[in-house]
Amino acid sequence: MKRILVGIKRVVDYNVRIRVKPDGSGVVTDGVKMSINPFDEIALEEALRIKERGGAEEVVVATIGPAETQQQLRTALAMGADRALHVQADGIVEPLVAARALLKLVEREQPLLVILGKQAIDDDNGQTGQVLAALWNRPQATYASKLELKDGTARVTREVDAGLETLEVDLPAVITTDLRLNEPRYVKLPDIMKAKKKPLETLTLSALGVQQRQQLKVVRFEPPPQRQKGIKVRDAAELVDALKKKGLL
């Protein structure tokens, strides 16, 4: 079966104002809205569109994380994913651990494409897709803003610092998404009801034979340094004067 595997992560919603815990052990997440990482939502949307165009028969969504992550898997099923896989893992899941777990799922599911977000907006690591592609020994096309499948290859337009780069990769491959790839659909209420009946399988890291290890220990979280409060000027002339005084013009 032509299958697409999409990885999602549960993160603090992008609209939430982040506060660092006073003891520096992390950021405040109690009572904070959690969502699917926005880049992963784009990954899922892309997979669904490929399926709707007939380019795939099944979209499987997977996550590695704590029990609560099943909320985000249900949302993904409501968006249109056919099945969900939850790999239970507590604590910080580093990219290498996440990628090893995804590799196990890849070996099991044999997808023609794995689509992930280019980064998670919590740890901002931006590694998992590339690490998975390396361990799998398959192509990677990161920061995708356009994706076309044809004859066992994918043509991917990537947002790079210089502009737009196009690569052709043989399938199977790992794609990571940038924001302009698509605009994810909204979930409709009937779909939420339907999603409750879709299969959600729970696995564990150890059952997959993946060790939960942390190679980078958290020493502390700190709030970023605050900028000094600035001044207001009244018009363009005052602005130009102020810049001249600072030696900037």
Added chain:
Amino acid sequence: MTAKILIIAEHDGSKLNPSTARCVTCACALPEAQITVVVCAAEAAAVAAQVAQLAGVGRVLTLEHPANAHALAAVQAPQVVAIAAPFTHVLGPSTTFGKDLMARVAALLDAPQVSDIMAIESPTRFRRPVYAGNAILTVEASGEGKVVGTVRTASFEAAAGGGSAPIEKAAVEVALPTHTRFVSVSAARSDRPDLQSAARVISGGRALGSAEGFKLLYSLADKLGAAVGASRAAVDAGYAPNEMQVGQTGKIIAPELYVAIGISGAIQHLTGIKDARTIVAINKDSEAPIFEVADIGLVGDLFQIVPEIERLL
């Protein structure tokens, strides 16, 4: 402990990207740093010569192969890994080039990667931004094995010139994959300064209203010798090309002067400008969050103010 650092050079085949000089400065913060820079290219001589001049670089290695004509992570990673054995740290810039490549290198080395290094506290301890820069995380590697890192270029000055490091050819015997092929790159050629290294940046948001509206900014920027940036909303709307986007998903920059025009100041945008020396905001909404970070704020209609500024210059 002597730190032996391998830096992967970023270049376009003829010119060294300034991000490499910033990685060198970052690497110099490691104790007794011995810095090697590797240039992967089809023909490496021109770029290697530029690397050799960077102060702090001890040695330049070249890896020449026709497959290196375009930087492809899947092709470069095994070559980098093949020469990585003697090094304690393997660094690249946190640009789209470096982010794409280094994580693949880290995976093949089975080493942890520290993304977006903004400060080095010890050979194993690093500071990096998380949550779009709303928290700073200090992490500690075990000290066993290598550390791979991407360097947040806005946090480091470029290394000075004046060096004269020896250049050596490296040879590696690794099978290079053919599953990934370069097709094309479209980069708008511009005479304006490069956004990532410009001292002055004029940036526009959704309020500019059209690609036509952005011409107002180009005109001002040219008068100031500035680069032009954009918010995501402006890029999404097609007013500006994607390579102009500043922020969490765009470029992280540290100019002397950043002028945000018709940009509200969403946290994802602010992530990209936290290190700007002076931030100027022009916005008609006095409550816009951009004013919370602006050193100089001007409330008003940009379509009046911008031409006025230009006249006054």
